[in-house]
Amino acid sequence: xxxxxxxxxxxxxxxxxxxxxxxxxxxxxxxxxxxxxxxxxxxxxxxxxxxxxxxxxxxxxxxxxxxxxxxxxxxxxxxxxxxxxxxxxxxxxxxxxxxxxxxxxxxxxxxxxxxxxxxxxxxxxxxxxxxxxxxxxxxxxxxxxxxxxxxxxxxxxxxxxxxxxxxxxxxxxxxxxxxxxxxxxxxxxxxxxxxxxxxxxxxxxxxxxxxxxxxxxxxxxxxxxxxxxxxxxxxxxxxxxxxxxxxxxxxxxxxxxxxxxxxxxxxxxxxxxxxxxxxxxxxxxxxxxxxxxxxxxxxxxxxxxxxxxxx
DNA sequence: AAATGGGGCAACCGCATTTTA
DNA sequence: TTAAAATGCGGTTGCCCCATT
Numbered sequence: 001x002x003x004x005x006x007x008x009x010x011x012x013x014x015x016x017x018x019x020x021x022x023x024x025x026x027x028x029x030x031x032x033x034x035x036x037x038x039x040x041x042x043x044x045x046x047x048x049x050x051x052x053x054x055x056x057x058x059x060x061x062x063x064x065x066x067x068x069x070x071x072x073x074x075x076x077x078x079x080x081x082x083x084x085x086x087x088x089x090x091x092x093x094x095x096x097x098x099x100x101x102x103x104x105x106x107x108x109x110x111x112x113x114x115x116x117x118x119x120x121x122x123x124x125x126x127x128x129x130x131x132x133x134x135x136x137x138x139x140x141x142x143x144x145x146x147x148x149x150x151x152x153x154x155x156x157x158x159x160x161x162x163x164x165x166x167x168x169x170x171x172x173x174x175x176x177x178x179x180x181x182x183x184x185x186x187x188x189x190x191x192x193x194x195x196x197x198x199x200x201x202x203x204x205x206x207x208x209x210x211x212x213x214x215x216x217x218x219x220x221x222x223x224x225x226x227x228x229x230x231x232x233x234x235x236x237x238x239x240x241x242x243x244x245x246x247x248x249x250x251x252x253x254x255x256x257x258x259x260x261x262x263x264x265x266x267x268x269x270x271x272x273x274x275x276x277x278x279x280x281x282x283x284x285x286x287x288x289x290x291x292x293x294x295x296x297x298x299x300x301x302x303x304x305x306x307x308x309x310x311x
Numbered sequence: 312a313a314a315t316g317g318g319g320c321a322a323c324c325g326c327a328t329t330t331t332a
Numbered sequence: 333t334t335a336a337a338a339t340g341c342g343g344t345t346g347c348c349c350c351a352t353t
Contacts, residue, residue: 051340052322
C-alpha cells in the first residue's frame with residue numbers, strides 16, 4: 001500500500017547548491033516543466049531530494065523571481081497583509097508577484113521587525129508598543145471587549161509614510177476573498193498574535209502617540225486587501241499559482257534580451273541569478289549565447305514546452 | 312592585521328495536509 | 333477505506349560577509 005519513496009535518502013547531498021546543480025535543475029525544468037518533484041532529482045541527475053529541488057527552484061531559480069530588496073510599496077504590502085494574515089508567509093507572498101514566502105519571511109525578520117520596533121510598533125500585534133500593556137489590561141479588565149484596533153492600523157500605515165509612494169487606486173484590483181480559507185485564517189489570527197485584523201473600519205482617525213503625528217489614512221476591510229494589478233510586461237505574475245498560462249505566453253511579452261547574470265554566491269561559486277526587473281528573456285538569451293550553449297543540452301524552444309503546471 | 316560579533320539569507324527541519332496506490 | 337509518501341508551510345539553523353574593536 002501507499003506510494004513509492006520519492007528518493008533514496010542515503011547519500012543525498014545537503015547544503016548550498018553549486019552552479020552545476022543549478023544548471024542541471026534549470027535544464028530539467030526548462031525541458032520538462034514542473035511535474036512531480038520526487039522524480040526530478042533522478043531524472044535531472046541530482047543527488048538531492050525532491051523537496052530540496054523544489055525549494056531551490058521556487059526560492060531561487062524561478063525565472064519570475066525579483067531579486068533585491070523589497071520596494072517601499074512591497075514592504076507596506078507585507079506589513080498590511082501581515083496585519084491581516086499573520087505569519088502566513090505563503091499567503092502574503094501570493095499577493096506579491098516575484099517574491100517568495102521565504103524571502104518575505106526573511107525580510108520581515110531582519111528588516112521590517114526592527115523598523116516597526118524602532119517606530120514603537122509591536123511587529124506581532126501591529127499595535128503601538130506603549131499602549132499594548134494598557135490595551136491588554138483593559139481587555140482583561142473588561143472581559144475581552146474590542147479595542148480600538150482601527151487606530152493602530154492608522155498609526156502603522158501613517159508611520160510607514162504611505163504618502164511617499166501612494167497606491168494608485170486606478171491600477172488596483174480587489175483580491176477575491178479566499179472563501180473558507182480566509183475565514184479560517186481570521187478565526188486563527190488570534191492564536192497567531194495578529195488579532196488586530198478583525199475590527200477595521202473605514203473611519204479616518206488622527207492619533208497622536210509618543211510624538212507620532214498621524215495623517216489621514218484610509219483603512220482597509222479585511223476582505224478588501226488591495227494589490228497592484230500586474231501589467232503584461234511584468235509577466236512574472238503569470239507564473240502565479242492561479243495561472244494556467246504556459247511559458248510561451250510569457251515569452252510574448254518579453255522585451256529586450258539582455259544578459260542572464262552569473263551571480264557569485266556565498267561559496268564563491270558562480271550560480272545563476274536574475275537581477276531585479278530582469279525577466280525570463282534574460283535567462284533564455286544567456287543560455288543561447290555561444291559561451292553558454294553547453295548549458296542548454298537538449299533544451300528546445302518549441303511549443304512542446306510543458307510549463308502548464310509552473311507554479 | 313586579527314579577532315569578534317551581528318546581520319542577512321539560503322537551506323534545512325519538522326509538522327500538517329493532501330494525494331495516491 | 334486506509335496507510336504511506338508527497339507536498340506545502342512556517343520556524344529555525346548555519347554559514348558567509350562585513351563592520352567594529
